[in-house]
Amino acid sequence: MEVAGGMRKASSHASMAGASAGDPDDFDLTRLLNHRPRINVDRQRSFDDRSLAEHSISGTASRGGGGAYMESYESMYSPGGGLRSMCGTPASSRLSFEPHPLVFEAWDALRRSLVCFRGQPIGTIAAVDHSSDEVLNYDQVFVRDFVPSALAFLMNGEPEIVKNFLLKTLLLQGWEKRIDRFKLGEGAMPASFKVLKDPKRGVEKLVADFGESAIGRVAPVDSGFWWIILLRAYTKSTGDLSLAESPECQKGIRLIMNQCLAEGFDTFPTLLCADGCCMIDRRMGVYGYPMEIQALFFMALRCAVLMLKPDAAEGKETMERIATRLHALSYHMRSYFWLDFQQLNDVYRYKTEEYSHTAVNKFNVIPESIPDWVFDFMPSRGGYFVGNVSPARMDFRWFALGNFVAILASLATPEQSAAIMDLVEERWEDLIGEMPLKISFPAIESHEWQIVTGCDPKNTRWSYHNGGSWPVLLWLLTAACIKTGRLKIARRAIELAEARLARDGWPEYYDGKLGRYVGKQARKLQTWSVAGYLVAKMMLEDPSHLGMISLEDDKAIKPVLQRSASWPA
Numbered sequence: 266m267e268v269a270g271g272m273r274k275a276s277s278h279a280s281m282a283g284a285s286a287g288d289p290d291d292f293d294l295t296r297l298l299n300h301r302p303r304i305n306v307d308r309q310r311s312f313d314d315r316s317l318a319e320h321s322i323s324g325t326a327s328r329g330g331g332g333a334y335m336e337s338y339e340s341m342y343s344p345g346g347g348l349r350s351m352c353g354t355p356a357s358s359r360l361s362f363e364p365h366p367l368v369f370e371a372w373d374a375l376r377r378s379l380v381c382f383r384g385q386p387i388g389t390i391a392a393v394d395h396s397s398d399e400v401l402n403y404d405q406v407f408v409r410d411f412v413p414s415a416l417a418f419l420m421n422g423e424p425e426i427v428k429n430f431l432l433k434t435l436l437l438q439g440w441e442k443r444i445d446r447f448k449l450g451e452g453a454m455p456a457s458f459k460v461l462k463d464p465k466r467g468v469e470k471l472v473a474d475f476g477e478s479a480i481g482r483v484a485p486v487d488s489g490f491w492w493i494i495l496l497r498a499y500t501k502s503t504g505d506l507s508l509a510e511s512p513e514c515q516k517g518i519r520l521i522m523n524q525c526l527a528e529g530f531d532t533f534p535t536l537l538c539a540d541g542c543c544m545i546d547r548r549m550g551v552y553g554y555p556m557e558i559q560a561l562f563f564m565a566l567r568c569a570v571l572m573l574k575p576d577a578a579e580g581k582e583t584m585e586r587i588a589t590r591l592h593a594l595s596y597h598m599r600s601y602f603w604l605d606f607q608q609l610n611d612v613y614r615y616k617t618e619e620y621s622h623t624a625v626n627k628f629n630v631i632p633e634s635i636p637d638w639v640f641d642f643m644p645s646r647g648g649y650f651v652g653n654v655s656p657a658r659m660d661f662r663w664f665a666l667g668n669f670v671a672i673l674a675s676l677a678t679p680e681q682s683a684a685i686m687d688l689v690e691e692r693w694e695d696l697i698g699e700m701p702l703k704i705s706f707p708a709i710e711s712h713e714w715q716i717v718t719g720c721d722p723k724n725t726r727w728s729y730h731n732g733g734s735w736p737v738l739l740w741l742l743t744a745a746c747i748k749t750g751r752l753k754i755a756r757r758a759i760e761l762a763e764a765r766l767a768r769d770g771w772p773e774y775y776d777g778k779l780g781r782y783v784g785k786q787a788r789k790l791q792t793w794s795v796a797g798y799l800v801a802k803m804m805l806e807d808p809s810h811l812g813m814i815s816l817e818d819d820k821a822i823k824p825v826l827q828r829s830a831s832w833p834a
């Protein structure tokens with residue numbers, strides 16, 4: 266009943282704050298969160314909301330045990346279906362209002378995608394075709410795909426599966442990883458794994474892919490980052506610090522950090538990557554410094570520094586390196602990746618071939634390389650982080666995941682976050698269309714498609730990664746909406762998805778400029794389409810869930826910024 270009570274509070278708050286803002290949908294989340302501490306706020310603060318200045322180095326923040334908190338958490342939010350039966354109904358079935366019928370269908374689909382290893386659920390399969398008893402394809406647990414499933418389980422009060430997943434992937438990280446005769450970095454986390462069964466001998470074993478089987482043989486740079494982000498979500502949601510603080514997890518975090526903080530020839534604090542190393546896992550011109558990776562990198566750094574224990578010498582040293590990198594990374598991203606009307610106008614008037622420290626056009630971007638579509642796309646109100654910045658190259662495309670993660674991680678300043686949401690509103694047809702939401706915008710076509718994708722028939726214009734629409738992104742949009750107080754946007758988008766998702770069989774992606782068509786090669790019953798919808802719904806019902814996946818602005822990493830048009834003084 267607590268859940269329902271909380272819900273009522275949430276809605277009354279929405280209208281109270283809305284009355285002054287003139288819009289009942291837009292409200293100040295912090296007020297809501299402060300008013301309704303579903304979780305032990307004080308303890309969470311000591312773990313999570315310490316500023317960088319604090320964890321940089323000064324030492325021993327105290328962390329109490331989580332026992333008392335766990336007790337109260339369990340009693341007020343006990344799962345409705347629960348892992349115990351593995352086929353139950355959502356906790357929201359206890360709500361005093363009638364949840365959307367799709368919610369039940371989605372929970373059912375999500376539970377049917379559960380993968381067990383030696384009797385314990387350890388993840389969800391990427392997609393299941395229920396038309397047959399057999400699992401027809403994508404029988405792998407993808408690390409990135411599991412994130413929305415994990416959040417759904419956490420929000421429903423079922424943390425065990427998430428804990429199992431975190432521990433199993435940690436074991437896989439410990440494997441020696443080779444591609445041909447080359448040994449991969451120790452910190453590398455798998456893109457996916459699956460359970461191999463030998464019914465004759467009655468044994469089960471795990472097989473993982475670190476890139477050696479993946480199309481294009483690319484290692485998933487995002488996996489380790491998602492793992493860290495999920496570990497923090499688990500900790501924040503359950504209050505169970507023992508997992509993150511265990512020597513195994515501390516080592517796992519350090520290994521990931523060692524890999525992405527290794528010194529090289531870099532002149533930028535951003536992380537240099539190969540094409541296809543993230544959600545867009547095939548050639549799409551996202552090599553170099555793709556926005557998606559930079560945002561996840563930033564978020565993982567922030568989560569890692571919150572979870573690392575400074576008492577061990579290695580932990581302390583890693584925390585210092587993280588703090589230094591965060592300062593540089595946030596400055597770089599906020600200054601050079603940000604594009605709004607004013608900034609676009611500045612780039613348009615750039616001089617080139619500037620040598621020395623006084624250069625304004627630091628990366629020597631040639632104004633003629635600005636594609637025509639940007640001038641029309643850029644509203645006077647709004648802005649976004651561009652897809653990529655490197656020498657003489659700005660990829661002006663919009664990538665949804667990176668921009669929303671930037672909001673959640675507070676890589677985007679509050680002004681930039683608001684501007685991103687303004688852009689979504691102003692360019693609704695382009696970015697949301699009839700099925701939320703575009704993974705990237707716009708599509709690349711013709712000769713450019715040939716060059717950039719290597720003639721990839723799956724990534725033709727307005728399909729798949731090339732301007733296709735991915736329902737899974739709904740949870741990220743919703744989280745960003747809640748954080749910026751723009752609930753109307755999330756509600757509109759969820760309604761659109763509800764009208765078609767189940768009817769179309771929960772496809773992986775949609776095609777077309779407006780996302781009207783079920784994707785050419787989209788798999789049905791794609792688990793993260795199901796989970797993405799559920800997480801979006803649960804967050805809207807109880808916005809305090811946002812806390813597990815969002816980080817507050819950290820004053821200590823605020824750079825000096827020039828203001829531009831979309832940031833009102």
Ligand code: GLC
Binds near residue numbers: 407409543544545
């Ligand atoms: C596709 C997606 C990738 C996802 C995988 C499994 O390859 O591009 O992001 O992890 O399918 O669903």
